[in-house]
Amino acid sequence: xxxxxxxxxxxxxxASLRKFAEQSEMGRRMSSRFVAGMEIQDVVRAAKELADLGxxxxxxxxxxxxxxxxxARRSGEVYHRLLDAIESQKxxxxxxxxxxQMGMDLDPGLAxxxxxxxxxxxxxANTFVRVDMEGSQYTQATIDMxxxxxxxxxxxxxxxxxxxxxxxxxxxxxxxxxxxxxRIRLCKGAYKEPASLAFPEKKDVDANFVKLMxxxxxxxxxxxxxxxxxxxxxxxxxxVREHGLDPRSFExxxxxGIRRDLQRSLVKEGFPMRVYVPFGTEWYPYFMRRLAERPAxxxxxAKNLFKK
Ligand code: FDA
Numbered sequence: 001x002x003x004x005x006x007x008x009x010x011x012x013x014x015a016s017l018r019k020f021a022e023q024s025e026m027g028r029r030m031s032s033r034f035v036a037g038m039e040i041q042d043v044v045r046a047a048k049e050l051a052d053l054g055x056x057x058x059x060x061x062x063x064x065x066x067x068x069x070x071x072a073r074r075s076g077e078v079y080h081r082l083l084d085a086i087e088s089q090k091x092x093x094x095x096x097x098x099x100x101q102m103g104m105d106l107d108p109g110l111a112x113x114x115x116x117x118x119x120x121x122x123x124x125a126n127t128f129v130r131v132d133m134e135g136s137q138y139t140q141a142t143i144d145m146x147x148x149x150x151x152x153x154x155x156x157x158x159x160x161x162x163x164x165x166x167x168x169x170x171x172x173x174x175x176x177x178x179x180x181x182x183r184i185r186l187c188k189g190a191y192k193e194p195a196s197l198a199f200p201e202k203k204d205v206d207a208n209f210v211k212l213m214x215x216x217x218x219x220x221x222x223x224x225x226x227x228x229x230x231x232x233x234x235x236x237x238x239x240v241r242e243h244g245l246d247p248r249s250f251e252x253x254x255x256x257g258i259r260r261d262l263q264r265s266l267v268k269e270g271f272p273m274r275v276y277v278p279f280g281t282e283w284y285p286y287f288m289r290r291l292a293e294r295p296a297x298x299x300x301x302a303k304n305l306f307k308k
Contacts, residue, residue, distance in 0.1 A: 004292075004295040005292045005293070005295070006192065006292075008288050008289070008291045008292035008295065009191070009192045009288070009289065009292045011288050012284070012285045012288030012289055012292065013285070017284075018284040018285070021284050022281055022282065022283065022284050027284075030287070030301050031283045031284075031287045033257045033297075033301055034255065034256060034257045034258070034278070034283075034286070034287055034290050035062065035256070035278050035279060035280075035283045035286070035287065036256055036277050036278065036279045037279050038279065038280060038281050039279070040078075040081055040082065040085060040279070042279050043059050043082070043277055043278075043279035044085050044089060044091065046256065046277050046279075047059065047091045047092075047093050047277060048089075048091070050275050050277070051091065051092050053263075053264060053267065054267045054273070055263060055264075055267060055273045055274065055275050056092045056093060056094075056251070056272065056273065056274040056275070057091065057092065057093040057094075057274060057275055057276075057277045058093065058094050058095060058096045058130055058253070058274055058275070058276050058277065059082050059086070059093055059094070059095050059096070059277055059279070060095070060096045060097070060132075060276060060277065060278040060279070061075065061078040061079060061082065061097070061101075061278075061279065061280050062278050062279065062280035062281070062282045062283050062286055063075055063098070063101045063280060063282040064098050064100045064101050064134070064282075064285060065100045065101075065105060066100065066101055066102075066103055066105075066106070067105075067106070068106070069103060069106060069107065069110055071103075072101070072102050072103030072106065072107075072110055072111065072114060073103075073114065075097075075101045075102055075103075075114075076102060076114040076115075076117065076118060078280075079095055079097055079118050080117075080118065080121055082095050083095065083118070083121045083122055083125045083127065084125075086125055086127050087124075087125040087126075087127075093127070094122070094127045094128035094129065094130060095118070095122070095127070095128075095129055095130065096129075096130040096131075096132050096276060097115070097118070097129065097130070097131060097132065098131075098132045098134055099111050099115070099131060099134065099138060099141070099142055099145065100134055100138070102114040102115055104138065104141070108141060108145070111145070112145050112148070112149070115129070115131065115145065115149060115159075116149050116152065119149050119152075119155050119158055119159045120154075120155075122158050122159070123154055123155060123158045127158075128157075128158050128159070128160065128183075129158065129159045129160075130159075130160050130161070130162065130185060130224075131145070131146050131159065131160070131161050131162065132162050133161065133162035133163065133164055133187075133189075134191065135191040135192075135193070136167065136191070136193050136197050136198070139167065139169070139173075142161060143161060143173055143176075143177065146159055146160070146161040146177075146182065147176075147177070147180060147182065150180065150181075150182050151180070156181060157181065157183065159182075160182055160183035160184060160185065161177065161182065161184060161185070162184070162185045162186075162187060162226075163177075163184050163185070163186055163187075163212065164187060164188065164189030164190075164198075165186060165187070165188050165189060165205050165206075165208045165209035165212055166188055166189035166193060166198040166199050166205045166208070167189065167193070167197060167198050168197065168198065168199070169197075170208065170212055171208075171211065171212060171215065174212060174215050174216065174219075175215070178215075178216070178219040178221055181221060182221075183221055183222055183223055183224075184216060184221075184223045184224070185223070185224035185226050185253060186209065186212055186213060186216055186223065186224065186225055186226060186227075187226040187227065188205050188206075188209060188227065188229075189205070190289045190292070190293065206229070206231065206232065209227070209229075209232055210232065210235045213225055213232070213235065213236050213239065214239055216250070217236070217239060217240065217243070217245060217249070217250055218243070222249065222250060222251070223250050223251075224250070224251050224252075224253040224274060225250060225251070225252050225253065226252075226253035226254070226276075227252075227253075227254075228254055228255070228258050228259040228262065230262070233252065233262070233266070236252075237271075247269075247270050247271050247272075248270070248271075248272055250272070251271070251272035251273060251274050252266050252271055252272070252273050252274070253273070253274045253275070253276060254273070254275055254276070255275070255276050255290070256275055256276060256277045256278060258290070263275060
């Protein structure tokens with residue numbers, strides 16, 4: 001793993017730096033490139049602006065690894081408010097959440113209860129809950145929980161999960177999940193994983209991404225191909241063309257503030273596009289993972305900080 005990526009991932013876990021950054025005005029300004037704001041109204045505004053460009057959203061209330069059941073329930077409440085906003089304001093949006101934000105480290109039963117209630121709410125609001133994928137210690141438990149919740153009456157098609165191309169296990173997981181009709185977001189993977197579980201080399205992650213994309217696009221379900229990598233996007237477009245697939249039978253997904261040019265050009269070409277829009281005060285670990293993916297971002301943000 002390149003040294004800067006490791007350094008930013010290590011920084012993403014530094015508690016004192018996190019506290020300092022999240023409370024400082026400078027920190028908030030830095031994060032605004034990748035985070036839509038601190039309040040629900042900010043994320044709603046961002047979703048509407050994207051909708052004007054023909055782009056759908058998935059709304060994310062930032063936060064992970066909560067330490068009390070009260071915090072977990074409060075995280076769930078924010079998502080209920082997001083689902084209400086999606087319904088009442090008719091947003092072209094769904095939500096993305098993390099299980100550790102719903103208390104997974106404290107009590108997996110509590111996390112499951114909170115997520116199952118949110119999925120029920122999403123069914124009523126005619127939208128969808130995406131369960132993000134975190135580090136590999138959570139992979140199996142996340143997949144199992146999504147399968148159980150998806151199997152509950154009325155939930156089919158209203159909850160899905162994320163699969164990471166860097167893990168060796170992912171092709172098998174895709175077969176299991178698509179066999180049950182579960183929709184998947186494919187991404188490369190953003191955590192630090194050992195070579196015993198994940199491809200250490202980018203070229204192997206990329207090759208696996210292409211293979212998994214092909215599995216998804218031929219599964220008959222509507223999936224998300226989440227990447228800013230032009231080569232992955234070109235490979236997806238080529239596969240769609242060669243197999244005569246409907247370009248609207250899946251969606252591309254990108255992160256808020258990243259490759260906005262590419263987001264717009266894919267929409268112009270007729271591909272559905274969804275942007276992951278995070279908001280909230282707990283932006284620090286998310287932000288540092290974005291710097292880890294592209295250390296040049298640190299320079300870019302520093303420069304823009306001093307621009308009017
Ligand atoms: P890669 O990192 O190879 O980058 C390719 C190119 O994309 C770069 O050269 C650059 O041009 C551009 N780029 C990539 N990252 C950038 C950045 N931060 N800033 C500016 N440019 C950038 N991960 C995970 O483990 N669990 C999850 O649930 C999710 N969920 C998720 C949702 C969505 C919608 C997206 C787009 C991504 C995720 N991810 C994720 C993150 C994902 O695993 C991965 O870390 C990033 O998407 C970066 O990988 P790329 O595929 O973009 O390619």
